[in-house]
Amino acid sequence: MPRISEPDAQPRIVVDSVRKSFVLRHTHSLKETFVAAVRRKPLTTQFHALDGVSFEIAEGEAVALLGFNGSGKSTTLKMISGVLRPDTGKVLTRGRVAGLIEVGAGFHPDLSGRENIFLNAAILGMSKRETEERFDEIVAFSEIEQFIDTEVKHYSSGMFLRLAFSVAIHTEVDILLIDEILSVGDEPFQQKCLARIRELHAAGKTLVVVSHDLNMVSDLCERGVFLKDGQIEFDGPSKEAVARMRG
Template identity: 70%
Template sequence: MTEQTAASVLPSIIVDGVRKTFLLNHAHSFKDTVVSWIRRRKTTTEFHALRGLDIVINEGDSVALLGYNGSGKSTLLKLLSGVMRPDAGEVLTRGRVAGLIEVGAGFHPELSGRENVFLNAAILGMQREEIEARYDDIVAFSEIEEFIDQEVKHYSSGMFMRLAFSVAIHVDVDILLVDEILSVGDAPFRAKCRAKFDELIAAGKTLVIVSHDMEMVRELCTRGVVIRKGELRYDGGIEEAIAAMNEAA
């Protein structure tokens, strides 16, 4: 890479000294609270999900966030999407961000699939004219045309995923965040989703994936970021990152 080319690469995501702590409640009833108070036991403990994390992800990078359950990956993805805010440090993103973080997130259960397409797309920053222009493509990609006018509270998790994914990838995004959502759904639809990821990568979009599917991250990602107990343990090539994750077990 020449100096001029390197200088033209801009960061899409900057995570600077980010910390996030949750309070875990151990008293599940009023009785538990009273007993703990009498015995002078704590009813809450702190869980440090992220401990001063520093990461820079450049425009066009395809990055896998790797680590075992409880490492802080999903917390980081929620901070990147703006669903949560850090307790300390900064999370900066450049451009439009779409997140597939939780099946059905952003969907209203009492509304139909059709109404939720418009609602979810608007949440992701699309204008009504833009949604109307892409509506048929969104529904066709989801493959749930016959259920589109049903209330989504009657949808299966797979139907939720199909519609949520279809909306997100039809938004003109700069950054796409994905958290294990492709574990829901059949093999042909997952293959179609992976092909769409390839299109986004070829178009220079930034992709950040949380997944335990090492085959998928090998296919889609060139870089891996390993997080363990809220701390950065490795940041580099995907094969080396997978090896580092296994060594950290």
């Protein structure tokens, strides 16, 4: 069962009046730009990904960010992770944050799995000592022990994702951000990852999840924030948020 946070728990995440826009280009070459300019067509337009979004997430909560494509949920997650900054407003976090957003982004193809564990763990904020203490557990979870000293460029996509996810999921964190990562790998490994995430939540970690698997997020998370056109359409029990999205 999802873990319900205490009502007086201090916020781990504060998103306050956040706005974020992106410039969308409509030409892809110098020729297209010239033709569009001659025809007086706009070369770019503004896309408002987030428009005054505000919410808080308490310590120990598991919250699903829901919405259709282009609603702003992944942008919000990247704001919380620090990958993006808001144009206006502010995003505050308390504690160590790890994002399963672009898993393996810090991996180097010419380094072995062993070397990449230490490299990626350092990027995620772990000390060398912390990584050494968790090394055997990381490798065992990934199930690629026999390839751990092979260069990552020789890994299959499945092996790569297993190792990258294993490093991220064993990082000592207070806030865990998850973006569609459970859609990769075979079903047994997905279930294993989900079980690990449940363990972290039960231990009091704060979770923020983005996924198109509505059944999974409504089961994993007690709260859902439904975004539509860059604004909050609903913020409440996850099952109700899912029902509104489906409705």
